[in-house]
Amino acid sequence: MTDPTGARFGLWQGRTFPGARLVNEPGTLVRNDLVTTKGPRGREFYRSVFGFTLDANPDLPGADFTFLRRPDDHEIGGIFGAGSPPASAWATTFEVADTHASVEKLTTAGGTVTTIDDTPYGRMATVTEPFGTGFTMIARP
Structure with missing residues (x-):
């Protein structure tokens, strides 16, 4: 599907498989964030459709960033109103034990680094x- 900001996303009904059971530790998913120039439109869409x-x-007072939380207050990601991304898209973050060691493994395997x-x-x-x-x-510390 495509949201009103132009970002693509998928829907999944987990049934008996709840999804990622292991998160927020090295080698696992931390979060997914929508990066878009259309932050207000994205916030209203995900609030109204999914009840987030x-x-x-408060940690980033100068940034246009909003946490998305389920009705049970579990944080599922966020919306970052960025100045000029080429297109609205969801960005995924993984936790690692050591950023520099992980970057070294990534570049050895043929990956590239944009920023640290x-x-x-x-x-x-x-x-x-x-x-x-x-x-x-x-x-993370």
């Missing part, structure tokens, strides 16, 4: 794997 609550991010930054949440690298898929990795 929207919470501001220290954030309020840990050291984060934006990378692309050898087949062209971009993602971020973070080592």
Whole structure:
């Protein structure tokens, strides 16, 4: 499907398989964030269609970032109103034990690094794997 910002997403009914049971530790998924120039449109869509609550991010006061939470208050990701991404898209972040060691493994395997930054949440690298898929990795304190 495509949301009103132009980002593609999929729907899945888990039935007896609940999805990712292991998250937020090295080698697993941390989060998915919508990166878009149409932040208000994306926030309204995901709030109205999925019932997500929207919470501001006090850790990044200068950024247009909103947490998305399920009705049970579980954080599932966020919406980042970026200045000029080429297109609206969902970005995935994986946790790693050591950002620099993981970047070294990635580049040895043929991947590339766009940025490595220290954030309020840990050291984060934006990378692309050898087949062209971009993602971020973070080592949290």
